[in-house]
Amino acid sequence: MTRFSYAEYIALFRSSDTKRNSSPQKISSSGRAANRDEEVSSAVRRAEACDSDDWTALHEAAHRGQTHCVQALLTDPGMCVDKRTLQEQTPLMLAVHGGHLECVRSLLEAGADPDISNKNKEMPLYKACEQESISVVKLLLASGAAVNQRCYRGWTALHEAARRDNTELCETLLRAGAAVDARNTDDITPAIEAARHGHTGALAYLIQSGAGVNAQTCDGNTALTQACRHGHTETVKLLLKHHTDANEATNAGLLPLHIASQHGHKEIVSLLLPITSRVRIRQSGISPLHLAAEHDRRIIMSLLIESGFDVNSKLSQECSARFQDRRVSALYCAVAARNTRAAAVLLKAGANPNMDPFSPLLLAVRDGCLETVALLLEHGAHVNARPTAGFPAVLLYTHQLDVLQYLLDHGCDARTCFTCSRHHSGEHTHFRSHTVNTDATKPELKFCDWISSSCWRHSAGRVTDLLLDYVGNVQLCSRIRDLLLDQPEWMSIKEKTCECIMNHSTFASKTSVELHRCWDDHAMVVCLTAEQLNYLKKQSH
Template identity: 45%
Template sequence: MALVSASVSQASNSGLALEDYSIYNQLSDDELLALAIERSLTNSPSLSGNQNQPGNQSSASRGETSGGLSSLRTGQPNGPNRANPPQNQPPEGAAAQYSSHNPPADKLFNPKNFSGTVSHFITGQGKRMVAYRKHDGALVHVCPEPEEEDGPLFAAIKKGDVRQVRALVGQEHSQMSSKPGWMAIHEAARHGQEACLNVLLTGKGQGMINMRTAQDQTALLLAVSYTHAACARLLLERGADTELMNKDRETPLYKACEEDNAEIVAMLLNHGASVNVHCNQGWTPLQEAVCRNNVEICEMLVQAGARLTPANVYGISPLFTAAQSGQVATLRFLIKQGADVDSQATDGATALYEATKNGHAKIVELLLSQKADANKASKRGLLPLHIAAQNGDDILVPMLIPATTKARIRRAGISPLHVAAEYNMDDVLELLIQADFDVNAQLSHEHSKLYEDHRTTALYFSVANNNVDAVRMLLEAGADPNLDLFNPLLVAVRGGCMETVTLLVEHGADVNAYLATHPTTFPATVLFAMKYLSMLKYILDSGCDALACFRCVHGSSPHPPMKLNHFERDEMRYTELNMTELTARHCVQFCEMVSIPSMCRWAGPIIDVLLDYVGRVKLCSRLQEHLDSYPDWHPIKVRATTTPPLMQMCRLRIRQVVGVQRLRRLKTLPLPGSLLRFLVYKEVLDAGGTLGGDAGSSQQEPTWPPQTPT
């Protein structure tokens, strides 16, 4: 196209690189054209020379259009940059050089003599434009679409000139507009000109009273839509049909309710308008009145025979509409008239459910006082209490708890505790715990399989969200930390949250938890804690089996190549597998795990920590290779190959006698404080000034020093 070449030339002359082009570069030529013309209409062109000459005016108009299009391509606000004019400007007075194939015309464009194609389009600001093109597609001229001039009769109607209307009404074709189907009576009803409408309806005009526009609108429908009560009364008295609908199947009564006009509603009802007609969406006039909380119109419609039960295409009844939109007055009226408070929409939601979802406390209170059933679930299986918990509404939750049965919640397969924990609604979680909801309730299989890790408890949700306060509340209320397929302790360890790990361990979480879907020969807690040495030491202090890390099936013999793939090694996704698949899978050994690229640099420090919690062990050939790879790790290898000190052997024996269960609750054991610190490798000075504990240990102090029981 010519305009495209013009824009490229403009850009190259301005010295703009390709990356300087704006987002307008993504627009089509027609869209760019529309925007450029819109700018040319809003910004008057600055012309040099005599602006009154016809040739100069046409050139300026066309030049402004081309410049606007180029400015869109280059991202400039209005043609070339005023602050940085383009180089190689032609000398003043020189002939203009045009890169476009359509240079400015010398004569004004005359659309009457044009023989090409004409297209119409609308700009972004709603302006109607006309584009004239040659048969080969080249643009010739663009201009605003000429406005349609009103005929004398329509002009007189707008002014309300009754005398002029009476004089023109008998002329042939005077009552027709250029708009398809638009007649003089429509114009009078649209502008509320009652006197002019009365003149138009006399004599032969009476037969046009029910004529429709292109949108199937009658004069009565237009008068009602624009709330012209006087015109509507005149049309009804002259016999206008109250049942004729527009293309959306909306009757005049429906539009009157939509406009919230009680006067016109009464007028239409007195002339026999039907009250139970549905529009395309299935709505009735009553639902429109309910939506606007107009009790007066609702009363008139019900007295005229409006039904309370009809539903729209979504199964929504008028009472549901009142609850959904929070209209207390109309809801109370409908209940008084006998509407069903437990009616359900297509998706199974009740009025109580919808009012809860939208947070309408007064509506919920009114429905509950009318014995609305809080145990009716939606098709998703959720009750109103679930939705209130999800929204964290601590006002509605106490109202719904007494109305909801525990048996119905168990049948739903999901507890409100799950929802509150998932969305971190701690206040609601506390209310539900105080209401004695089961903190160990588990998701049904249908709900659990929606999560990749197949979580089942509310505690898991809180741990996964790293919500320490919620974890503490659930554990103190008696939540079991070992119910999920993937232990919540592993989630906390993997996330590196020491506070959550401590809470879970102190409340009985299994420090020797394994991954059923990714079997290993050593506890999975060690697997996830290897990147956090302080956390690894805490897990080992709490009784984690460190000896399992040194059991290798290959021993001192050469190890075969590792069979771990990237999926097993790094992603650690948790899917449900049957036992046959589990036994057939390769069990990962500790020496294999520390050999992956992301962990091999930490093999020495990790082995050094583990050696504090084992007696005499024999390193396999792969672990020895790791310790030989760095000179600084030589002391660790020496330590692993020598007999442990007697102090360490005594400590390990005492820890073995105490047991894993008691080590988790070490603070509560009736043992001397020095012995408790000794069991967790806390180095202290005794009364004689010597070190109590393992002076040869290379590890730092644990992150949580146990307190001496009182």
């Protein structure tokens, strides 16, 4: 087969793209017409030649909109008008994609099939709607194009017309028999697609033509939920005017009010509040406040609170179980998302900071957010909560000394960190992580276990040194002492523990023998100053 040359072909027919004045055509008609006929004949002889993508001269002419060349090539009795490229594109598809009306007309008159799809199963009619070429659409429909044909994802030409907000296209397709509620593979209808993009004109026409306003997608979304999600206020108004159900939930259980609150669309929330059933909200298991707090929608939160939503409403057990931390409150959602100002709105309105299984204060401490920590403590968060540990749980999550000091200044009980009696005899409990123990059958977590864990050993001296500034009359167990001996804060810790012993009311009554026992016994690890050691030496002689 003779290989077709694009350069030669384009050179032959480039002149067909240029409009000529009538007078020059007449002057040179005999010469140029003869040359053109010779060029056409040459092209026709090579018409079936293909390039590496299986493009023929007809594909190229249709793609370029060269109507004269298309017509000339179609005169060849052996020409295949529906030949496909490697991308399964016919000359008709290429002409439609380029919006070349006369080329489309010539191909259709030559018998081109208007329903041959490309590799993505898109039909020429779908492509014409994508190009918003009403003339091409009408021509294809007049030639018998299937108006409800779908692409590989189930989109129809009407879906594309609605997406483009082209009412004229919608009207043309519907008059040709397009299904007004055609569904794609996700059960999206043209009306839902129009609502998603906020195309009120196309949506109004579709509703007028009988489109269902309460149709749902496979995940339970409606035209209203899509308009609420994307903030299309006028579209929401149109749908409500046509009695769309504002209490239809998605498969996730969310009502349109939930979705509008989550995305922060105040005007839409105001439209939905009077018509949304509070019973349906309770049945959903989640308040719009939870979503607004999580996404830092403070204006929406204030609007919901003013409308009577309870700041202490809890997630249902089913909703709470979706979270590993078993959260229940809107306040927890705000703190978990590090939305301090949203948390402030809730606390000011009376939110309880102590109603979640895992305290929001622990989250704030873990994140090192001193502003949130202060806010929660100011509104009554329990600083000494210890669900399964023998010391305040906030210490488990304190990674910054300034936060720890703030907690201690506001009542965190440091004394409970030094009540260990298990390690006085050399017993050691291996502690692998600093997570809270939730198994009630396991031993209570002690401070020495936690501070000895690999992730905290490097700062054990600094933490212990700071804690000792807030307690008196405490004893260090053997495990803490062994851990701290090689840390730079050990000298400071020695001084503080000695002061604790010197201030102990029973120290003065001990004999020198008893003091020696205290020194040797790991059950009471203390470090004495040089003056005290000299005193012991004198007493022992």
